[in-house]
Amino acid sequence: MIRFENVTKHYRDGDYAVKNLHMEIKEGELFVIIGPSGSGKTTTLKMINRLMEASSGTITINGKEISNYNIHELRWNIGYVLQQIALFPHLTIAENIAVVPEMKKWGKEKISSRINELLDMVGLDHNTYKNRKPSELSGGEQQRVGVIRALAADPEILLMDEPFSALDPISREKLQSDILKLQKKIKKTIVFVTHDIDEAIKMADRICLMNHGEAVQIDTPQDLISHPVNSFVREFTGGREQKEESLNSPIADFLHILSDETETSGSIPSIASSSSLSDLIGLLAHEEKLAVVEDGRVLGIAARPHVLQYMSGQLASKGEKG
Helix, strand or coil, rough: EEEEEEEEEECCCEEEEEEEEEEEEEEEEEEECCCCCCCCHHHHHHCCCCCCCEEEEEEECCHHHHHHCCCCHHHHHHEEEEEECCCCCCCCCCHHHHHHHHHCCCCHHHHHHHHHHHHHHHCCCHHHHHHHHHHHHHHHHHHHHHHHHHHCCCEEEEEEECCCCCCCCHHHHHHHHHHHHHHHCCCEEEEECCCHHHHHHHCEEEEEEEEEEEEEECCCHHHHHHHHCHHHHHHHCHEEEEEHHHHHEHHHHHHHHHEEEEEHHCCCCCEEECCEHHHHHHHHCCCCEEEECCEEEEEEEEHHHHHHHHHHHEEEEEEHHH
């Protein structure tokens, strides 16, 4: 689908952003590029839609060099989602989603149908949301709109450049899961850049780990963890197995993040103490508080701020790996 052959990007001062990159991204896979700051991951992504031009080597899509595509046609067939959501603040949500279909001269009925379909697909009722302005949406809702705007004209390829890194941990976990569910339906070729190894392991069919502009290892998430090619890969993926174990552990193991406000427990939803921490995080995307219950007894209250604080602490202790 997308092939890099001996691709290099260097600047006038002699610095290299990408060196001799060889890789192939398969049709329909979610391919994650990860690495420390300055590793070349975003440059690699931007070369696919020619926001940056390669200094040497060739990049092909479906066997055709990207330099031989009309630049507008190339970009219309490649959706692009940024960390900075960049919705047009003066346009409604429907008008934001319609931008590229209108450029492609789609009819009004087709555009309207596509807007409704996409909003409903990501859990945003089209009757409720399509006439709102971006300022009326939460950060997570805006990012959902950013994703479906990139999908509006049904592109073959979707590029995502650290799309969730500005969100709080709970919203981030929820959006990751939503994108995976969406991908099962749409089966696009997705190239996803992140600096977070946990996000990469959760999202990817395959991962390209970069360092100093080079692809150090390209592998499935499990093989990247189980069979690192060198100490850099081993250190970069370090601690992932412990994190996964933590998220799958029962809430009862995390009583230290619960509050004792049991007197309010009768008025809020509950969750069993045997449920996983991951289940709790998913539910807190929709509820402010949950009573953690075991054998009919309330052990404590799981409030969103406490869990956010815990998750943020986990990210800080991991050091974000660059």
